[in-house]
Amino acid sequence: MTDGTTSIGAPLGRRDLLKLLGGAIALAGLDGCERLPDEDALPYAEMPEGETTGIARYYATIVEHDGIAQPAIGKTIDGRPIKLEGNPAHPASRGASDAFTQAALLGLYDPERSKQPARNAFPSGWHEWDGAIADLRQRNDKTAGSGFALLTGPVGSPALLRQIQGIMDRWPATRWYEHRPLPDMGRNRLALEQAHAVVAFDHDLLGPGPLQIFHATGWGARRRAFQAGDGSALLFVAEPSPTVTGVTAQDRLPAREDRMGPLLAALAARIGMPVPVPTLSTPEAGWIERAAGALMAEPGRGLVTVGPHHPPQFAALAFAIDRHLGNLGETRFALQPAPGASSSLAELTTAAQAGRIDTLFVLDANPAYASTDGAGFAAALGHIRESFHAGLHADETAALCDWHAPLAHGLESWSDGETADGTVLIGQPLVRPWLPVRSRHRLLADLIGRDGTDRELLRAGWPDLTDEAWEAALLGRPVGPAPAREKPAAPRSTGPAGEPQGDLCVIVRPDPAVWDGQFASNPWLQELPRPLTKIAWQNAVHISPALARERGLSAGDMVRLSVGRARIEGPVWILPGQERRTILLHLGGGRRAGGSVAEGAGFDAWPLAAANGPVSLVSLGRNEPVCTTQHHFAMEGEEFVRFVDGLGDRLPPEPPKANFYPRQLSRPAWGMAIDLDLCIGCNACVVACVAENNIPMVGREEVAKGREMHWIRVDRYAEGDPENPVHVFQPVPCMHCEDAPCEMGCPVNATVHSPDGLNLQVYNRCIGTRTCSAYCPYKVRRFNWFDLTGKDPPELKAVRNPDVTVRGRGVMEKCTYCIQRISGARRQAKREGRPIADGEVVTACQAACPTDAIAFGDTSDPATAVSQRKASGRDYDLLPDANTRPRTTYGARIRSGEA
């Protein structure tokens, strides 16, 4: 204290004491801030070539999903892969991605990945594994592979196929079995951008799966062309339970799974094919009439398609309808047949039980869980003398096998793969494995005792490729010429026809987030609200509103569902739009091994996937609330989603509102336009945002309390008759209001406005009053109730984007319009002495979106894509009465699809 201040000896008033205390606290605080604790800096001992610390490098690679490669570009900073984007140069991606591709990044860093070989579930080492493999090789050399079986998942990598062929050449008696847990997609592909009228029978074209990006980008292109006045974009869907495809359709018919056969026949008859006419209900007949009308109005531009889980003769009939209408080769094309295994898991089980298999090598498949006969496979293993398993996790199959080896993740190994459109891409590793793992190519090479690095193994598989072509392939160009798009041949039309089922019809489908269970250990996917139910971290028994009424069931009521001898217990979820007597289950729950994230989430529906017999649904008389985000962050107001009837219709103009504040005009003025006519609710944006912005996962309990942290949520609205409502998806990020209520509410100025129109959140100023969140009419602010990041294991720290602050406990956060990308583009433009070009700043959600529903850019320039969207006449503000002048606006959905 200097002279002139109150001395301690003098009598103190209350205010003086407070002042003193305040000063002391301030000084103490300053002392603490004076200097950060010393931090060691560890530079490279030897700098890798071309590396600059802190500067991102990008590598073209692939993310394989069920044997189909998704073209991707991996971003790495300081050697760490931190983000995946679609490959914009590849037609099977066009820069877009899906939730699975985005979440593959976290799969790489999964702290619960298998870390060392094991024998009989006890830790072992590669030396021991190699010894066992050498013994196997000697044995196979003597017996020519008799009794040796190889079991793989769906194989889409030409290199892997060649290696398997090499094994079969060396040991001709080897049997190769390919386990496809889900129905095969086949070799026909749909060119949806050419299809002006699509009629889908229980086929979730736009839904999650290995073809989602390909289909959704194609459909998005068609729909945008329709918006621009270039032809129709009509979608007719008949389906038992709502899917993203069904709710995107202009004309959706809820119909039981076993009605698809009669409906197809009726359509064939209606367009004039010699097919007996089945009896139809009035809604069915009306739907067929409209669908047939649309198809016949668009000869050569129509498409009829059936879900892959239906009997082949349905596909054959759909094919015949397309041929009749001249659609073949236009909207549907065929890829070259792929040399796959001739044998399936069921044949393996039979052969093993007959004692014909002595040794089994399971490569990257989990049939003990993900198959319709997991118990049969487990029993078959009892007849096999020695079994080997290689996988990312010590999963259910690993637990049954004698040997387990940790497999390298796709993003840390060399490989290749066939994309949805039939081209082949090279997959480069984004990082060297930090665990003692081996790639699948290495493991198969070990089997036949072949040396070489993974890169050499892959390169040797492409001997005809020149070095220039190889270099181009590493930059993301397809290997070899584009495959010919052949006219598809008629599919096999024999096989059992679909039979009418009993009163209740149970359908079992892959989960939109964890798929067949292979992604169950990925928290980004577990916590992803499923598109139509917004359920996270579990699955449910989905029933129709009518069945719920009949049985007196409400959401969360526990039921026992049995089909023949198979049964499950789970909570009920009522799904508007589901056919009255249909019960939908999702796979992927109830994992028994594979890590703490996977285990215990939901129930295992696999036993019911192929079960036959009488169906019974019995209430267990208790209620276990389902974890869903459906009512979280609910907005007050009306008309969240708007419609216009047809092409060229405009929304009524909004009357001007009184506002004391001047418009915030600046250049640039960042803004976003989200077209609800294009959004299919696929969730790619949500996971992309999680990856880009270091958004922590909170777990089931906290999600149930409404504390999920997603910066962009996809709201789902259903309007009209609960039997068949109109569903609309609405992605809601921060609106970046020009007159932001949150900014007026914050007592410490922690949320402020930037000159270019961003509503900023200053974490270090935030004291966590949550007033801003209370003031926000759109409910887009997220609060860190706990230290969600501090205890993360090193792997999860490594996945973080270094350009985005990791938030601590007690602060508010929200969408920033990817300010780090804006800042990067701004600095780049400044260094080059030019303005930021339109399209230079692409937000993470926008980049991922397969239908281009999201446009972002400078709204002060009328020529930008975002300004043009906003000028379309369909543009509207969410909650206009709040008068916040939001920078994020929406495009009304167009009810019609007819040009």
Next chain:
Amino acid sequence: MTCHSQLWDKAGVLAPVRASLASGRPVRWQRIAQLPDYVYFDHSIHIDRGVGCVECHGRIDRMPLTARAKPFRMGFCLDCHRDPSTRLRPASLVTRMEPLPWTSDERRRFGKAAMAHFGIDPRKLDNCGVCHR
């Protein structure tokens, strides 16, 4: 070791660097110019605009043992962001350590001209989002 494989290749002060190269283990440097993780600082744009090294790092050429010359607190950054005119210099002089032979008026005149040339607007530069994300 680049230059130091030829020059001062036996200097005692560089022994830890040679040892690092031989062993492959990084030298444990103590960071002097330290910023918190929530501050995003881009050297390239500052150098491009003509902020001399010496403005933040001081007379690094006269530091046998490197020390922090400036406080590196938000106020220090903001002083310059709110009035960059007295800290800018021609790109060719960015690495110059000695004081510029300019009067303060000349310096400010150059700074104003550079700000006009580059379109540097101090009203935008003290925005939170410029450094914090």
